[in-house]
Amino acid sequence: MPTDSADEGSDTADRDGSSPADHPSNGDRVEPSDRETDIERPRRSTRLVLAVGILAGLSGLVTRAFISPDQYMLASDVYYHAAESMLEGGDIYEVAPPDRPGFHYIYPPVVIFVFVPHVLTGGPAGAYLLQTALNLCFATGIAAVLWRAITRRGVSLARLDGGLLFGFALLSTYSGISVVNGQVNIGLALAIAVGLDALDRNRGDIAGIAFALAALVKVFPAVLGLWLLRRRASRGVALALAVGVTGLLVGLLALGPDVTETYLTDVLTGRYDGFDGAPEPTQTRGGAQRQVAALLGIGPPYVTPLAALALAPVLGYLYLDVETDRQRLATALGTILLTLLFLPLQRLYMVLFVFPLVVLLYTLPATRSRTALLGATLVSFSRVEFSIVEATLTTLPLGGLETPLVALAERLFEVVLPTTLGMWLVLGACVLIHYDARRC
Numbered sequence: 001m002p003t004d005s006a007d008e009g010s011d012t013a014d015r016d017g018s019s020p021a022d023h024p025s026n027g028d029r030v031e032p033s034d035r036e037t038d039i040e041r042p043r044r045s046t047r048l049v050l051a052v053g054i055l056a057g058l059s060g061l062v063t064r065a066f067i068s069p070d071q072y073m074l075a076s077d078v079y080y081h082a083a084e085s086m087l088e089g090g091d092i093y094e095v096a097p098p099d100r101p102g103f104h105y106i107y108p109p110v111v112i113f114v115f116v117p118h119v120l121t122g123g124p125a126g127a128y129l130l131q132t133a134l135n136l137c138f139a140t141g142i143a144a145v146l147w148r149a150i151t152r153r154g155v156s157l158a159r160l161d162g163g164l165l166f167g168f169a170l171l172s173t174y175s176g177i178s179v180v181n182g183q184v185n186i187g188l189a190l191a192i193a194v195g196l197d198a199l200d201r202n203r204g205d206i207a208g209i210a211f212a213l214a215a216l217v218k219v220f221p222a223v224l225g226l227w228l229l230r231r232r233a234s235r236g237v238a239l240a241l242a243v244g245v246t247g248l249l250v251g252l253l254a255l256g257p258d259v260t261e262t263y264l265t266d267v268l269t270g271r272y273d274g275f276d277g278a279p280e281p282t283q284t285r286g287g288a289q290r291q292v293a294a295l296l297g298i299g300p301p302y303v304t305p306l307a308a309l310a311l312a313p314v315l316g317y318l319y320l321d322v323e324t325d326r327q328r329l330a331t332a333l334g335t336i337l338l339t340l341l342f343l344p345l346q347r348l349y350m351v352l353f354v355f356p357l358v359v360l361l362y363t364l365p366a367t368r369s370r371t372a373l374l375g376a377t378l379v380s381f382s383r384v385e386f387s388i389v390e391a392t393l394t395t396l397p398l399g400g401l402e403t404p405l406v407a408l409a410e411r412l413f414e415v416v417l418p419t420t421l422g423m424w425l426v427l428g429a430c431v432l433i434h435y436d437a438r439r440c
Contacts, residue, residue, distance in 0.1 A: 040156050046361045049377055050164040050172075056381045057176035064180055070100075073128040076118065076182025078103050080127040083115040086255070093262050097124070106267050109251030109259045111217055131182040138186040139170035142354060145193045149200060149355070150362045153325070168358065173381045174350040185351050188214045192221065193355035196332050204233025211236075212243035214352075219268065221352070223339045227332055230319050275303055275344070281386040281413035285344040286420035294415040311338050314427065318434060326364060327437050332356045334430040337423055346419055350380070357426070360433075369436050373429040380422025386413040 064071055077097040082105035085095040092112050096104050105112070118127035143165035151157055169175060169186065178185040195210030208228060215222035222244070228236045252260045275289055276299030283290075288307035293299060296306070315338050318331045333356035340346055340353075357377065364370040389409045393402050416424075 040154065042155060042157065042161055042362055043366075045374055047160065047164060049361060049374055050168045050358070052378060053172035053174070053381050054164070054167040056383070057172040057174070060173060060176050060383060061171070061180060071177075071180050072182075073124060074100065074103065074181045075178075075184070076128040076131045077124050078105055079115040079131070079182070080118045080124050081105075083112055083119045086112050087116065087119060091262075092255075092259065093267055104267075107217055108219075108248060109255045109263055110247045111251075112255075128182045131184075132179065135170065135179055135183075135186045138190045139166055139175070141190045142166075142169035142186070142193050145190070145197050146355060146358055149197050149359050152200070153359070153363045155362050165358065169351070169354060172351075172354075173383060174354060177348055178351060181348075183348065184217060185348060188217060188221065189351045189354055192224070192336070192352055195224065196355050199227075199231055199233065199236075199328075199332075204228060204231065204236030205239055206236075207233060208236030208238070208240035209243055212240040212247075215240075215244060216247045218349075220339055220343060220345065223335060224332075226315075226319075227335050230322065230331070231328075276300060278414050281410045284347065284417070286346050286417040286423075287341045287344050289342070289344055290417075290420070291415055307342055311342050314338060314431065317431060321434065321438060324437055326360065326433055329356045329360050329363075330430040330433040333360065334427055337427045337430070341420070341423060341427070346417075346423065347383075350419075350423070364433070367436060369429060369433045372432050373426065376422060376425030376429045378422075379425050380419060382418035382422060384418050386410065389413070 077100060081095050081097050082092045086092045092105050092109070094104070096102070115127075118130055121127050121130050143162060146165045146169075147157060147162060150161075169189070170179065175186055175189070177183070191210045191214040195207040195214075198204070198206035198210065211221060211224040211228065215224075222240075225237060225240055228240065248260065251263075275285075275293035278294045278297055279285075279290055288310055289303050292303050292306045292310070296302075298306075314334070318334045322328045322331050333353050336353040336356070340349055357373075360373060361370075361377065364373065386409065390406055393405050393409065396402070398405065
């Protein structure tokens with residue numbers, strides 16, 4: 001797939017090793033005292049933010065057809081040719097689509113079997129249609145899990161909300177690129193949503209399996225194992241490890257040791273490359289490594305550890321206290337955000353945090369934390385690129401200010417992309433949610 005250039009608990013632990021102090025007492029509801037809000041109807045601001053996200057995503061779908069039509073079918077093409085090569089006895093990691101020589105399959109060997117049906121469609125177009133149909137199903141699943149999670153917290157949803165939940169999962173700026181590419185990320189978002197919802201219901205076993213399935217494909221969702229540990233879901237941790245190891249063994253036995261060695265030594269190690277000095281303003285990868293590289297002008301081997309040092313205290317703060325429902329949601333959201341900010345991964349993967357974000361948007365009471373989250377979410381929808389800003393500034397009659405303004409914009413885009421800024425702000429809102437909860 002293309003890249004975007006236990007603690008066993010105490011004697012009172014339940015069957016999945018979860019401590020009652022870390023979970024609501026009722027496996028089917030979040031109690032009002034834990035929920036800390038008696039919201040009955042969705043706020044208009046929540047619906048408005050979701051609608052803006054959908055409209056922004058739709059505009060991106062339309063403009064991309066004219067600006068970069070080559071993005072359509074990009075991922076599904078890679079899946080198709082890799083699976084076809086496997087069926088013909090070829091190398092799944094060496095083959096590339098004829099008209100996309102720079103894009104190769106980069107998932108673990110066992111995942112290739114998931115894409116065999118794509119080959120059975122008869123061609124790349126059929127593979128894209130199949131993946132699109134799957135994405136429709138995945139988005140429907142996300143909407144259903146969100147509906148269940150939100151109503152369980154006392155919010156009375158209407159048909160409008162069902163449409164917004166589905167549309168946001170499928171067509172928002174977070175997910176639209178996956179539809180364009182024929183990507184699997186919406187499916188991974190469903191797995192994460194199922195896992196987080198399962199933890200709400202004290203089912204750490206289901207959560208562990210769901211998180212492991214997502215990690216089998218993209219690897220980095222394995223960081224949610226930290227969240228399982230924090231929730232003392234020891235059975236979930238064990239099941240996640242079992243699923244992951246089993247998946248790697250199946251790939252090893254089915255495709256041979258050479259394929260697995262190639263994945264571990266060549267493919268995986270080069271998948272999350274960082275930056276070497278200040279990035280170009282047009283480079284689309286962001287995150288903490290970009291900020292470190294741009295501000296300090298350094299590269300490997302210093303960029304990665306410095307980015308980790310910058311992010312680790314935030315993770316530690318979020319993990320200190322997860323007594324309330326809103327704190328747990330904010331911590332789950334923050335865990336995913338910190339992962340995406342640490343690794344130079346964004347845009348393609350923002351759909352992975354739809355579940356905790358949307359549940360918070362629907363259930364947070366009217367506080368400054370909610371206001372901050374609403375504003376940060378709106379900023380995260382931004383997909384403005386430097387080339388657009390440059391073209392706009394150079395055509396406006398600014399009386400000679402064009403040159404310094406372009407230089408300023410260039411420096412700003414070197415340091416942080418608008419999308420990344422939005423993610424930092426959402427992370428800040430997660431910290432604020434924790435801070436306000438501890439003051440109460």
